Amino acid sequence: MTTGVSASPIDGTAALLRVDDLCFAYPSRPLFARWCAAFAPGLYLVCGDDGSGKTTLLRLLAGDLPAQSGRLQIGEFLLSDDAPAYRRQVFRTDPACEAFEQWTPMAWFAQLLERYPAFDMALAAQLLEQLFLSPHLDKTGHMMSTGSRRKVWLAAALASCTPVVLMDQPFAALDTPSIRVVTELLQQTTQHSGRVIVLADYEVPNYLRLNGRIALD
Secondary structure, eight states: OBOSOOOOOSTTOOOSEEEEEEEEEETTEEEEEEEEEEEOSEEEEEEOSTTSSHHHHHHHHHTSSOOSEEEEEETTEETTTOHHHHHTTEEEOOTTOOTTTTSOHHHHHHHHTTTOTTOOHHHHHHHHHHTTOGGGTTSOGGGSOHHHHHHHHHHHHHHTOOSEEEEESTTTTOOHHHHHHHHHHHHHHHHHSOOEEEEESSOOOTTOOOSEEEEOO
16 A cells, blocks of 8 residues: 655646545555645656556546545646546556557547547657557557557657646557657657656666656555
């Protein structure tokens, strides 16, 4: 169980994402008890072993999984006050989801415009090229390898232009050149966009510069 872990803003920067007194437990396992964190714009890692709650925490932060209690806020948007508005401020990658199995990447991105009005289609197309997916743009999700599907998720997340991005195991199933490209994209995005990006993974490349790390037991 993780209690009172904080990823505090640095250099006095106001927090973009705040979590206060978050409580959540599965019937067989308590995970978070009055958990608090404040994320300034930057890149963060949530790490831990299997079953420690990494994916659960991302789902809670996204507002996709209801907590037993607590307060979550992105900018001026409180999850408890206006859940749809809060959820439009955050993009969560879910590699296990089959959201675009029947869609080509660009067709799926067009669907995402309905939820994320600021979604940048031109940036998404550019990211697909940078991630070596140009030969696969006519393929639907079910025709792609696991690594290619994950890269489509990553492109969607970065092109969503949401203030908060939550990425579950972004480097899994990627080859070394793709890992380096993803690392560079994450670093550039956090340096220039003023967004909070939270990664959930066992570990990340050593050359990825983080603003904070949260270790779950």
